[in-house]
Amino acid sequence: MPFPxxxxxxLNSIIHPTDLPAPMPGRLRxxxxxxxxxxYLAIGLEGSANKFGAGVxxxxxxxxxxxxxxxRHTYITPxxxxxxxxxxxxxxxxxxxxxxxxxxxxxxxxxHDVDCICFTKGPGMGAPLQSVxxxxxxxSLLFNKPLIGVNHCVGHIEMGRDVTGAQNPVVLYVSGGNTxxxxxxxxxxxxxxxTLDIAVGNCLDRFARVIDLSNDPAxxxxxxxxxxxxKRLLPLPYATKGMDVSFSGILTAVEAYTFDKRFxxxxxxxxxxxxxxxxxxxxxxxxxxxxxxMLVEITERAMAHIGSKEILIVxxxxxxxxxQEMMRIMAEEREGKVFAMDxxxxxxxxxxxxxxxxxxxxxxxxxxxxxSTTTQRFRTDEVHVSWRA
Amino acid sequence: xxxxxxxxxxxxxxxSQGAEAKVYKAKLSSDPSDSEILLKHRFRKGxxxxxxxxxxxxxxxxxxxxxxxxxxxxxxxxxGVRMVDAAEGVLGIExxxxxxxRKLLPGGAGEDEDASGDSEPEAADALREYDIPVxxxxxxxxxxxxxxxxxxxxxxxxxxSNMMLRHPSSFKSRHPTLSTELVLIDFGLSFHSSLVxxxxxxxxxxxxAFSSTHPDSEPLFASVLRxxxxxxxxxxxxxxxxxEDVRMRGRKRSMVG
Numbered sequence: 001m002p003f004p005x006x007x008x009x010x011l012n013s014i015i016h017p018t019d020l021p022a023p024m025p026g027r028l029r030x031x032x033x034x035x036x037x038x039x040y041l042a043i044g045l046e047g048s049a050n051k052f053g054a055g056v057x058x059x060x061x062x063x064x065x066x067x068x069x070x071x072r073h074t075y076i077t078p079x080x081x082x083x084x085x086x087x088x089x090x091x092x093x094x095x096x097x098x099x100x101x102x103x104x105x106x107x108x109x110x111x112h113d114v115d116c117i118c119f120t121k122g123p124g125m126g127a128p129l130q131s132v133x134x135x136x137x138x139x140s141l142l143f144n145k146p147l148i149g150v151n152h153c154v155g156h157i158e159m160g161r162d163v164t165g166a167q168n169p170v171v172l173y174v175s176g177g178n179t180x181x182x183x184x185x186x187x188x189x190x191x192x193x194x195t196l197d198i199a200v201g202n203c204l205d206r207f208a209r210v211i212d213l214s215n216d217p218a219x220x221x222x223x224x225x226x227x228x229x230x231k232r233l234l235p236l237p238y239a240t241k242g243m244d245v246s247f248s249g250i251l252t253a254v255e256a257y258t259f260d261k262r263f264x265x266x267x268x269x270x271x272x273x274x275x276x277x278x279x280x281x282x283x284x285x286x287x288x289x290x291x292x293x294m295l296v297e298i299t300e301r302a303m304a305h306i307g308s309k310e311i312l313i314v315x316x317x318x319x320x321x322x323x324q325e326m327m328r329i330m331a332e333e334r335e336g337k338v339f340a341m342d343x344x345x346x347x348x349x350x351x352x353x354x355x356x357x358x359x360x361x362x363x364x365x366x367x368x369x370x371x372s373t374t375t376q377r378f379r380t381d382e383v384h385v386s387w388r389a
Numbered sequence: 390x391x392x393x394x395x396x397x398x399x400x401x402x403x404x405s406q407g408a409e410a411k412v413y414k415a416k417l418s419s420d421p422s423d424s425e426i427l428l429k430h431r432f433r434k435g436x437x438x439x440x441x442x443x444x445x446x447x448x449x450x451x452x453x454x455x456x457x458x459x460x461x462x463x464x465x466x467x468x469g470v471r472m473v474d475a476a477e478g479v480l481g482i483e484x485x486x487x488x489x490x491r492k493l494l495p496g497g498a499g500e501d502e503d504a505s506g507d508s509e510p511e512a513a514d515a516l517r518e519y520d521i522p523v524x525x526x527x528x529x530x531x532x533x534x535x536x537x538x539x540x541x542x543x544x545x546x547x548x549x550s551n552m553m554l555r556h557p558s559s560f561k562s563r564h565p566t567l568s569t570e571l572v573l574i575d576f577g578l579s580f581h582s583s584l585v586x587x588x589x590x591x592x593x594x595x596x597x598a599f600s601s602t603h604p605d606s607e608p609l610f611a612s613v614l615r616x617x618x619x620x621x622x623x624x625x626x627x628x629x630x631x632x633e634d635v636r637m638r639g640r641k642r643s644m645v646g
Contacts (some may be wrong), residue, residue: 233440242545242578289438295434296406304408326436333435 002381033362033387040362041114043103044331044354047092048076048124049153049176054100055351056107056114057360065162068107070344070351071099075215080209089127095206096135102351116188116366118357121149122378124177129374137372148357149367152348153380155179156314157189158359159352165338166312170302172295173380174323175315175348176201179295180245180380181302187385192302193243200291201317203247207287210255211265211280218347223284224320229267230285234278238290243301245294254287292323296330309336318346359387394474397566398430409577414484417471417552424484426471431452431478446478449577454480456542456579463540466533468573485572486559488515490526491549496603519554519569523643526554527609529571534592537573538628539621543587545578589631592617594638 012287046053053072059065075091077083104110119136122129125388133149140147157171171182171189179195198206201220208219213226236253241244257263264270267279299311311331315325324340331338345352363386401415404427413428450473460467472481483497491497494517513545516523544551546548557568564570582588593616596623599610618625 233438235444238441238445289441292436293437293441297434303407329436330434 006287019341023078031360031387031389035061036362037061040117041068041109041359042118042148042156042354042359042361043100043111043114043119044150044352044357045096045100045132045136046120046152046155046348046350046353047096047128048120048122049128049348050077050088050091050217051089051348052092052095052099052132053350054096054103055349055353056103056109057354057358059362065355067351069103069105069389070349071103072347072349073099074217074334079212079214081215082205082209085125085127087123088125089131092128092131092137096132096370099199100135104386111139111145112146114143115360116146116148116357117143118148118150118353118361120155120374121367121372122153122375123152124374124376126374127375130375133372133374134332137369140369140372146361147369147372148361148365149374150357150360151378151380151383152353153180153182154189154383154385155163155352155356155376157182157312158356159345159349160312160314160341160353161340163345164312166310166339169310169312169339170299170306170308171312171314172299172318172327174200174295174313176205176315176317178315179196179245181272181298182380183302183306183308184388185306187388189380189383189385191379191381192305193245193298196241196244196246197248197253198243198257200247201294201315203291204287204317206251207254207283211283212257213280218316218322222316223288226281227284227322229281229289230279230283231290232278232286234282234286236286236290240295240297241293242292243298243305245291247291247299250287250291253350254283257283262365281305288320288322292320293325296325296326299327300330300334303334303336309334311336311338313338313340314346316347319343363387392471392474394477394479397480398428401428410478416482417481421540424556425470426481427478427484429482431480433478443476447475450475450478450480453576453579456565456581457482458577459540459542459581460537460573460576463536463542465536465542466570467576467602468572468574485553485555485574487553487556487569488519489550490530490552490554490571491596491602493526493554494523494549494603494606494609496606520555520557521554521567521569523609524612525567526571527612528616529567531613531618532620533571533573534595535617535620538588538591539624541581541583541612542578543582543591544573544576545591546575546595547591547595548604551575584633585627586635588628589635592628592632593635602606619639 036059039058041058044055051072051074055070056068057067073095075083075088117136117140119133149260153173163351168184173180174180174195177199179200180191181193182191204223205219208223213219213222237249239249260278262276263278267281269277311327327338396413398413401413402415404412410429410431411498415426415428416423434442454473457467457470468483468485470482551574553572553574555570562568596610599606
């Protein structure tokens with residue numbers, strides 16, 4: 001083992017089998033995660049897409065958690081452009097030390113105090129993932145701390161559960177790279193439905209590029225603001241297939257409207273007689289109404305299938321207030337409850353990596369240096385969720 | 390404003406509510422000799438834009454009715470269509486007296502949380518009531534699916550819950566030896582396709598449903614496939630090959646980013 005793990009002896013005593021109560025029949029099983037015997041600290045580093053984030057989290061003896069700091073820097077490209085892997089990796093390398101130092105300062109801890117260094121193993125863009133893993137490895141060797149490789153999606157889910165207090169929700173994970181409906185079952189986050197092609201956030205981002213919306217603070221945010229001015233619902237394909245969805249055809253269809261002769265790029269009619277027009281705001285409105293209805297529909301199917309009353313929305317698109325509102329209406333019709341978060345925890349951040357990493361570290365998991373690689377493909381259901389019953 | 394369909398719903402009993410629709414048991418007339426029908430009401434979804442909701446509901450109700458009619462014309466055993474009101478989202482179909490195949494096979498009865506562990510003898514007892522050996526039941530399943538696929542209808546959600554056996558007392562069987570009949574139900578996710586891929590995925594979905602609801606059911610599904618193969622004839626070779634591919638990759642793609 002590359003690390004003399006000073007936490008291992010105490011951890012063993014925490015999860016010693018004789019401490020565990022006899023397995024209970026039925027569904028009421030005791031959580032395998034015991035309260036820590038001392039406070040634990042973890043730093044999390046995230047950079048699977050265009051945000052570099054670092055955060056410090058603390059797990060206390062009474063089982064509660066506290067977020068000590070959560071710092072993020074976003075790589076913003078000019079309107080009409082997306083972020084390229086190479087440039088994004090450069091951005092992360094440039095900002096990593098500044099962000100990590102700021103995060104430690106805000107938390108008022110030193111690298112020597114933390115118990116483990118958590119980083120995103122995947123899924124994500126290759127080059128940015130690699131540069132962040134390199135930083136994590138370097139820190140781990142410098143300060144002699146164990147490394148924990150974390151699945152990005154599990155990070156989102158664990159942070160969402162911690163912030164909102166949702167017990168066993170159906171999770172809708174919607175971001176620029178992922179679109180999944182997830183439910184927990186037998187130590188695995190099972191994927192009930194997902195996108196068959198591009199992610200919902202990707203669809204929004206790319207449409208923002210088509211109509212030249214700003215990427216600052218986020219293309220999806222600007223689409224949401226634009227959509228508030230839209231009035232006309234234009235027909236778009238509605239592509240749910242069982243529990244799965246598909247967005248690429250919708251993107252093509254909404255793009256096609258920008259070549260329609262009724263389309264007015266500036267949103268203004270040419271003259272008083274020019275009534276039958278399509279504005280960018282109308283397109284944003286139609287796009288949002290259609291794709292969010294699809295997402296709410298597959299979430300409702302998953303809820304009906306497993307009989308759950310709770311919904312947790314995570315991922316960058318989860319900040320969208322229209323999506324949250326639609327989800328809330330659906331939940332009320334089913335007498336359920338929606339848990340959603342604001343941009344601090346919805347959008348990619350370091351703290352969620354720290355949270356998921358520390359949970360698995362407390363269960364005795366760590367990533368040896370030789371295995372601290374990254375992977376672009378890492379499904380949510382590949383992770384063994386050892387810390388849940 | 391009320392419509393005749395909504396009045397009918399008000400006068401009927403709610404059986405269950407799924408994500409998509411509420412299911413009612415109703416009678417079209419007050420005549421006691423008139424048989425019952427099943428009403429499937431795709432109710433309004435408040436979260437959806439009214440225009441979008443209206444057009445989706447219309448398209449789905451009409452699509453489901455169309456698939457049922459297509460099956461009926463091709464001789465597939467499905468519930469008969471009794472009424473369609475696409476604008477209100479109401480579909481009325483024949484009421485099937487009987488039991489879902491899921492409840493008749495070992496493991497499937499434990500659907501309810503509070504069911505006790507001794508479901509297997511119950512399942513066997515229930516099957517005896519329908520006077521059909523398990524193997525004959527599997528053959529019926531394979532044949533019905535093959536008939537449906539030959540008509541280019543893809544069910545989209547094949548599970549053992551979506552198949553029913555008619556109770557022998559509820560109808561007169563035309564079959565020489567069997568007193569029951571297998572009926573495919575719930576065409577809510579069905580679509581029209583002649584692609585080998587879609588038929589293979591349809592079978593794969595059923596295979597997964599078998600293995601997740603009925604433990605140790607591999608031989609059962611194998612006998613479903615044998616009957617399917619026989620009925621499909623020359624079309625089987627391509628579908629069988631594609632089924633192998635689908636098994637290898639799964640229904641889902643590998644996740645990127």
